[in-house]
Amino acid sequence: DTEVTQTPKHLVMGMTNKKSLKCEQHMGHRAMYWYKQKAKKPPELMFVYSYEKLSINESVPSRFSPECPNSSLLNLHLHALQPEDSALYLCASSQDWGEEANVLTFGAGSRLTVL
């Protein structure tokens, strides 16, 4: 299995809702990432988990809450989002870090619309 699977593919939520995005990989990768991508822009790093521990938080607002229940799963919990948070949320994984191990495999993304 060489895929990163993200669910749901599309999500529409109100500003008072609580929802979660899910990501799964079975490649044995030890690093998992959340990126946010606005239209016609590059992916922007939000969070990184390495060996199931939060390694990087790029000063993301607390209305986004990541969770890594085990080495194969990554969640992004959403609460009290703003319309400007509407974007494509991409999950990625890498074998680890270092030459040859840092190639990112992306999931298809979850397209989020906040009303």
Next chain:
Amino acid sequence: GQQVMQIPQYQHVQEGEDFTTYCNSSTTLSNIQWYKQRPGGHPVFLIQLVKSGEVKKQKRLTFQFGEAKKNSSLHITATQTTDVGTYFCAGPSGTYKYIFGTGTRLKVLA
């Protein structure tokens, strides 16, 4: 902070013409990666360059890493409609942290 810029921002070419995108980093890079994102799709890894002056080829795609390891280029020979998409370079900015370039959107006219 570190910036990675790409030019051009957009490129429209006739099918069969060549295409080149350039990537420039504000800092020296230990390596550089290239990704392709089709319209409506997600980034897909193409290649990684590590050595100064390195050149790698994948069929019609030629990738180059500059001697100073601050710039890179991707050249596509004889574009096809399947080459349509946005091409991103990405450079490391700390452990587990890749900064993506601004991207070049390629349209190929049949």
